[in-house]
Amino acid sequence: MAFAVENEAFFDLPPFQLRLVHGALPGTLADELMTHLPAALPWYQARLQLFGQWHWSPRLQCWLGDPGTAYRYSGHEMRPEPWPAILQSVRECVSELAGTAFNSVLCNWYRHRRDSMGWHSDNEPELGPAPLIASLTLGEERRFQFRRTGERRLFAGIDLPHNSLLIMPPGLQANYQHQLPKTRRSDGDRFNLTFRRIETATA
Ligand SMILES: O=C(O)CCC(=O)C(=O)O
Numbered sequence: 001m002a003f004a005v006e007n008e009a010f011f012d013l014p015p016f017q018l019r020l021v022h023g024a025l026p027g028t029l030a031d032e033l034m035t036h037l038p039a040a041l042p043w044y045q046a047r048l049q050l051f052g053q054w055h056w057s058p059r060l061q062c063w064l065g066d067p068g069t070a071y072r073y074s075g076h077e078m079r080p081e082p083w084p085a086i087l088q089s090v091r092e093c094v095s096e097l098a099g100t101a102f103n104s105v106l107c108n109w110y111r112h113r114r115d116s117m118g119w120h121s122d123n124e125p126e127l128g129p130a131p132l133i134a135s136l137t138l139g140e141e142r143r144f145q146f147r148r149t150g151e152r153r154l155f156a157g158i159d160l161p162h163n164s165l166l167i168m169p170p171g172l173q174a175n176y177q178h179q180l181p182k183t184r185r186s187d188g189d190r191f192n193l194t195f196r197r198i199e200t201a202t203a
C-alpha cells in the first residue's frame with residue numbers, strides 16, 4: 001500500500017514504512033550537483049570477485065566520511081575521503097529531513113541504463129544493528145526493488161525520481177534486500193548518495 005501527503009509518499013514493507021520525500025533539496029542545489037558531481041568527487045570503478053571471476057563493478061562509486069569512519073566492505077578496509085565543500089549543505093539538509101546525524105555517505109554514479117547494483121542489504125556491522133539509511137537520487141529516474149531476505153520473489157518496486165530522498169527506517173535492512181536493476185527505459189546519468197551513520201566512528 002502507498003499513500004502521498006504533499007511532497008511525501010509512504011510505502012509499506014511490513015512491518016516497516018518507507019518515506020519518499022520529493023524535492024528534498026532546493027532545486028538550484030540539485031541542479032548544481034548534477035553539473036559538478038562528476039568532477040567534484042573522487043570516483044572510481046571497483047573490481048569485484050564473483051564466483052571466482054573478476055569483473056568491473058557496473059557503476060562508479062566513492063566513499064566519503066568524517067575522520068574515524070573507516071568501514072569494511074567485501075573484506076576491504078575502506079578509508080573514506082573527506083567531504084567536499086559542495087556536499088556540506090546537502091549533508092545538513094538530508095540529516096535534517098531524516099532526523100539523523102549522518103557521518104558518511106556512499107556515492108554511486110550510474111552512467112547509463114546498463115549500470116546497476118545487485119541484491120544486498122546495508123547491514124555492515126559498523127552501521128549498528130538497525131541503521132536508518134537515507135538515499136538521495138539526482139538525475140535519471142530509476143526503479144529500486146525490494147525482496148524479503150531469504151526469498152527470491154520481488155516484493156515491491158519504488159521509482160526514485162530526480163531530487164528525491166528515500167528514508168529506509170531502522171530494522172528494514174535485516175528483513176529486506178534491495179537492488180537497482182538495469183533498465184530499458186531511461187538512459188541518462190543517475191547519482192545516488194546513501195547517507196549512513198557509522199556507529200563505530202573513532203573521532
Ligand atoms: O542507487 C541506489 O538507489 C541504491 C544504492 C544502494 O543500495 C547502496 O549504496 O547501498
Ligand SMILES: [Fe+2]
Binds near residue numbers: 120121122
Ligand atoms: Fe544498499
